[in-house]
Amino acid sequence: MRDFTIKMYSKLLEALKKESYEIVTMKEFLENEMWNVGGKICVLRHDIDKKPENAVAMAELENKKGIRATYYVRFIEGIYDVDKLKKIESLGHEIGFHYETLDKTRGDIDKAYELFVEELEIIRKDFDIKTICMHGYPLNPWRNLDIWKKYDYRKLGIIGEPYLNVDYTKVAYFTDTGRSWSSKARVKDVIPAGNYNEKHNLKAKSTPELIDIIKRKKPEKIIILAHPNRWALGFGDWTSELVGQKIKNVGKAFLKKRYENEDII
Numbered sequence: 001m002r003d004f005t006i007k008m009y010s011k012l013l014e015a016l017k018k019e020s021y022e023i024v025t026m027k028e029f030l031e032n033e034m035w036n037v038g039g040k041i042c043v044l045r046h047d048i049d050k051k052p053e054n055a056v057a058m059a060e061l062e063n064k065k066g067i068r069a070t071y072y073v074r075f076i077e078g079i080y081d082v083d084k085l086k087k088i089e090s091l092g093h094e095i096g097f098h099y100e101t102l103d104k105t106r107g108d109i110d111k112a113y114e115l116f117v118e119e120l121e122i123i124r125k126d127f128d129i130k131t132i133c134m135h136g137y138p139l140n141p142w143r144n145l146d147i148w149k150k151y152d153y154r155k156l157g158i159i160g161e162p163y164l165n166v167d168y169t170k171v172a173y174f175t176d177t178g179r180s181w182s183s184k185a186r187v188k189d190v191i192p193a194g195n196y197n198e199k200h201n202l203k204a205k206s207t208p209e210l211i212d213i214i215k216r217k218k219p220e221k222i223i224i225l226a227h228p229n230r231w232a233l234g235f236g237d238w239t240s241e242l243v244g245q246k247i248k249n250v251g252k253a254f255l256k257k258r259y260e261n262e263d264i265i
């Protein structure tokens with residue numbers, strides 16, 4: 001079976017269900033600091049970077065299996081699609097804000113905060129946003145997260161930011177960034193050294209390898225980040241995405257060095 005298809009994603013969900021993970025939203029996970037409570041708990045995080053229609057397909061699949069996930073959406077024309085997001089929300093999922101206002105203001109933190117407040121206000125007319133998560137554009141020298149070195153999102157009624165508020169020494173974390181579950185292609189999407197994955201030597205390239213970790217190593221707490229646009233609904237969808245991804249990965253390999261020693265959280 002081809003990897004990074006919606007069919008393979010379905011297998012991943014089945015594995016989580018079979019291993020009796022309680023699947024909660026990011027809001028529930030952060031609000032209750034669930035890395036400190038007992039039992040197997042998983043958060044499915046989805047960043048809607050593009051192709052919101054793929055997010056709807058993923059949301060429907062999860063709903064069929066009785067699973068609730070968390071969808072972070074960019075405030076960009078064509079991606080921030082209220083109708084599609086309403087559909088996703090109606091299936092029981094959490095909608096969060098995938099912000100990139102520091103990218104939009106070219107690194108100006110004060111302006112980025114102002115813009116963040118404005119965008120959040122607009123989104124909140126349609127959705128009750130409680131958690132936020134940065135979008136990362138690998139070619140910029142700043143990270144959208146840097147806004148919070150100066151400002152406090154809690155003052156805006158935001159419960160948390162998974163890059164800042166999760167204890168990754170206690171939570172296994174897997175991301176499909178670069179269309180591989182391994183860390184090589186990651187630039188901004190990193191968590192601090194000494195994290196759970198490192199301590200327990202958890203590495204997965206393919207989804208079957210990730211499923212194997214879930215079945216054999218059974219980490220108690222897991223966050224899985226899957227970008228809906230990377231999971232193909234059909235064959236044509238998969239090839240065009242793969243070609244684009246390969247070009248990006250070449251650029252990222254050069255960039256990686258610059259970020260290697262930087263503490264992202």
Ligand SMILES: [Zn+2]
Nearest residue numbers: 047049135136
């Ligand atoms: Zn993103």
